[in-house]
Structure formats: structure tokens, C-alpha cells
Amino acid sequence: MKKITFFITILLTLLFLCANKVNAMDSNNSDSTLFNQQDQVVQVFNCSDQKVYITQKDIHLMAQVVYAESNCEPFEGKVAVASVILNRLKYPEFPKTVEGVVKQRGAFSCVINGNINAAPNEDCYKAVFQALKGEDPTEKAVFFYNPKIATSQWMKNINKKNVKTIGNHVFFVVN
DSSP states (O other): OHHHHHHHHHHHHHHHHHHHHHHHHHOTTHHHHHHHHHTSEEEEEEETTEEEEEEHHHHHHHHHHHHHHHTTSOHHHHHHHHHHHHHHTTSTTSOSSHHHHHHSTTSOTTEETTEEOOOOOHHHHHHHHHHHTTOOTTSSOOEEEOTTTOOOHHHHHSOEEEEEEETTEEEEEEO
16 A cells, blocks of 8 residues: 555656646746745655655755766666665754755755756656665665765765765765
8 A cells, every 4th residue: 555655646746747847837937836836745754753754845856966966877876866865864963854964064065055056857856756765775875975086085084884886986874
């Protein structure tokens, strides 16, 4: 029953996203219409015995991060980036909302002054939905970086555990 409910939620979400794009193109006041509709809750899941509510706006924000951080990575890497966002919700060191996690200072290189300049594609949304469904190729990682281009000494030198490499990224938790 849970799987059927989840798939219905995904289908409705996708239909909702498509309808929003059509409405946005047809409406003179598309920004306010799209914003109001994105506030609707579309997903709830438990995280450390507390419910986490995911809105359309959260899904779009996650898809933007997935695109900006992993567009050239394999699909598994995209799911992994979305999973990191969700995994951070479980740790007390991180904010308790998707927006809070994504916009936390220094958390993601693609976020500049609280903004992300990325237009996610269909694969990015699919990756987010896979992560929301519970798929986590990182085995609960809360950090990732590309060792070939990383400039953060902290990322390079911190004592890591549960290390997993997917594409060009290394996913891990801190000891």
C-alpha cells in the first residue's frame, strides 16, 4: 500500500510540475502563481522518528543542487547528491529543512549568497524522487567532494568513514 501511495504521489507531483510549467508560460503573473503552488506539501517521510515534509519548492531546490553539483555524473551520482541532502536532515549538526540544508553557508559550492543558478533537467528530478523513495547509493553519507578539483583542505584531510566513490565524487561521513 505504501508503494502505491508513493507512486501516486510521484505521478501527481510530475503532473503538477508539468501543469505549473504550462501555467507559467500562459500566465502574465506566472512567478507568483508558481510560487504559491510550490508551497504545497507533496511528500512526507520519517527521519529519526520525526516527520519531514517535502514541498514542490524543496523538490525543485534539490533538483537544482543535483544539476549544479552532478550534471556530468552518472545517474547513480545524481541520486547520491540528492541522498546527501536528505541524510543531513538526520544529523543534529545540520538544519531540519531541505532549504536550510541546501542554503547552509558553505554546504554546497553551487549556492552563492543563498541562490542557485541552475535549471534542472528531467534526470535531476528523477534522481530526487529516487532518493525520496529511499534509494541511497552513498550508504548514508553526509558529505561529498570531487578530489580532482576540490580546494577545501577540510574535505581532503578530514578522517572519513563509509567512503564510497561514485563517478568523480567521493561520498563519506566523518569519524
